Amino acid sequence: MALRFIGIDPNTGTGESPTVWVDDKTRDVIIQSWKADPELEAECAAFEVPGHAVGIPESEAVVRIPAHMAAILRKACDAADRSDLR
Template sequence: MSLRFIGIDPSSGTGESPTVWVDEAKGEIVFQGWLPSPELEAECGATEVPGHGKGIPEGEGVVRIPARMASMVREACDAVERTDVR
């Protein structure tokens, strides 16, 4: 796997490390974050929008990262857009 480290939450404490990477080989953004509360996971699973049915499909999950990491997410988006993989 060819993960490129983008950034880690600078305010996270020991053992808490929301992190952003880019998988350059696959052209994907990878997040490590906090597991959602059961209420948040249920709300995400209950939300239905066009092209997205209710529930969280097997093999998918919900993670949370703090808004203070928005610049890292933008950097990851820019990095993955520069890759030739698609």
């Protein structure tokens, strides 16, 4: 796996560090961030739409991304979508 660093929360101190990468091989967007609070996780787990089972599989997690990181997420999505990485 070759992760390409895209960005980190500009408000990061020395401990918490919401961070975004792109896997150059699979073009997946990789996100490290805060775990969602139990109420938000429960709301996500109860959400029902076609193709989305109720609950959160053991292999998945609900994370919270700071809104001010939207530009970093767009940059990651653009990087993942670049045709020269395919």
